[in-house]
Amino acid sequence: MRAYNFSAGPAILPEEVLKEAQAELFDYQGTGMSLMEMSHRGKEYSAVHDETIANIKKLLNIPAGYSVLFMTGGASTQFALVPMNLLGAGQTADYTNSGAWASKAIQEAKLLGGKVNIAANCGKEIPTRVPSIDELKLTPGAAYLHITSNETISGAQWKVFPKHETLIADMSSDILSKPLDVSKFGLIYAGAQKNLGPAGVTLVIMKDELAERCPETVPTMFRYKTHIAENSLYNTVPTFPVYILCLVTRWLLAKGGLEGMQKQNAEKAAKLYAAIDGTGFYTGTAVKEYRSDMNVTFRLPSEALEDQFIAEASKLKLKSLKGHRSVGGIRASIYNAFPPAGVDVLISFMKEFEAKNG
């Protein structure tokens, strides 16, 4: 029996994707080799590579002048690469602090010696939230404005994005969960292991002209312009993670694209939040207007009850509901691949658990 996997990342993948990957793992399309064993410059992998880029451009309707890149090292590496490439000497970068992940991005920019302005700071507020657009204190002429579109740990999400000449977003946990106007962004990055594929590849979507800002002293692998110029094949790309990402993008296209996905995600989240709000036993962690459609966070009346909740849920194959180790509580991550039926099963369990322990 397949588990209902609420893991925040690495996270659930579509059943169809896993079945296909399994079927062709040993012998890829009759070649007598696994795709894992093939050159990243050979015709089989090249087809996968190019299709994945094309599928992402199609899903997000990415305009001309932008590149889709496959990098490595996750968002944590991007936290450093963004200021290394884009924050010139003497310039200031604006960052919003919305919680744990935004804080890490800020920390790296400061470590590199750049001037960092915190345009808004609600990183430690409880209930959790992201900044509102009208509270942002922006620096005129800032090199860029950095936001974290969805805080996986706190379960808070930007619903409307601020406008900025160079808007940069860490979208690790909500990329491809809904349509997006990419033209409003200079740079978007996302570790794959939440909504895109397995751990090991980082998706970057970038306005090409921005990459030219990079100083010549930045190492070759750390320059966005290297990867733009080489179509992400300057060195060996993580071929198997990209292949799984390819299958996920095919699955999204077959499902009708991101509008349908957004609708389904909103419905899943609304049901779950309604179950939380319908009782005094469960308490949502995030301010209502900023609640994430991806990571639904809530508390029970005591930590002992939370432990019991997680343990009993696990026996029913409702897996990985434990909140992040830094904050505790319950977190149900319900990314694209999480089936609506699993949300219903969780809600039934929540009702039973409250009836017994409330």
Add this chain to the structure above:
Amino acid sequence: MRAYNFSAGPAILPEEVLKEAQAELFDYQGTGMSLMEMSHRGKEYSAVHDETIANIKKLLNIPAGYSVLFMTGGASTQFALVPMNLLGAGQTADYTNSGAWASKAIQEAKLLGGKVNIAANCGKEIPTRVPSIDELKLTPGAAYLHITSNETISGAQWKVFPKHETLIADMSSDILSKPLDVSKFGLIYAGAQKNLGPAGVTLVIMKDELAERCPETVPTMFRYKTHIAENSLYNTVPTFPVYILCLVTRWLLAKGGLEGMQKQNAEKAAKLYAAIDGTGFYTGTAVKEYRSDMNVTFRLPSEALEDQFIAEASKLKLKSLKGHRSVGGIRASIYNAFPPAGVDVLISFMKEFEAKNG
């Protein structure tokens, strides 16, 4: 029918490893989830992570005071990380230039503004080779000496390593192909996609005390000491590539370890070089005493014949024999997982091809 895959990397993996990965890809050990979908901090992946480290320590008999790390970005990223972490202001680093990969390592060290001394340069010699120990012109007090243990493109390999207080080696293409006295090295790094596993993880073996040299201005993800302190779990590690690496290390241990592997590798290479030398039709690319046991490179009398050779071999399921795009010729990469029977098939084909075209 399984192909004989001579790809230089990503490269052939053991059949048993691929079969096992396939069998448990959809449902990992009855959990109802793929390992790809599981948290990098959960008990299933943790067991894989820790076993892989233990297996590598056992295979290489790694002494106390060293860490085994899983990083990303391949050797190309390590080219920058080595000087960023270990080349202090005002210090000089010694590099040996043995060809394409060594040259790239040198280029990054220079780009970072470090003082770089080329201790020996045979990077452009034909027939190809690596430096001999007695020609090295070392800098007294150098921060380190960097070598490339095996040049994948030219097919030349260090057979005896130079002695140095801080010896650093790019072992991407011959790591785990034979026993190694790790205590003679300060730092060893290797992209996985040749002898270890799939693309997407970089193995680093490092003397812990060296990591302390890193300046505080280096970004968190680019410091070796971050990954030592966090057991390579500072952020999400590429879990599936590490899992395949785990299966490869199990396969090596089940085969009896690296001594048997070295013997088999030497026998495969000796047979193939004997076939090359037994005729005037084929010409080895590397100087005999430096010939690689991993990448056997040779030429035919003309490029037209080389193209014909590659095309006809491919029809017999002898795949990926084309030399690197920068040098041409023939390259047969025969890593650990390449079966001895495949070498025999190649040799038979070489004889037939010469008989028809010689």
